[in-house]
Amino acid sequence: MKEFTVILSSINDVKNFVNIVTKYDFEIDLTSGRYVVDAKSIMGIFSLDLTKPIKVEAHSDDCDKLLEELAPYIQK
Template identity: 30%
Template sequence: MKTFTVKFDTVDNAASFVKAIEDFHSHFDLIYGKYVVDAQSLLGVMTMNLREAVDLRIMERDGEMERIMAAIAPYIAA
């Protein structure tokens, strides 16, 4: 399991994030305070406060981490 901080500048940016991770077999959660949503669910992501950075927890399956890192790189908070 790995955790990263991600930030979405716009709704379109959040939607493109979901699109980038939707085909992976790994499990992704977005965590903001006490709230946890499925990061592969556009509806779930849209319920988050998109103005704030949130934690992305990845439970890797099938050795996908290298491809996942390439897919999420634009969304990782600096």
């Protein structure tokens, strides 16, 4: 499992993020505070507080390609 933090600051960011993560077979969760949602659910993402960084948990050890595609959203 890999963990990293992303910033999704606009509706287009959320749409692009969901389009990227839906290509992958493994589970990906987003955590904000005490809420955990499926990263492939656009409605779930909009239920989170998008003004703060969001923790991503990718339930796979082979997610290098995912990290490359999400690079613009990953908080440094």
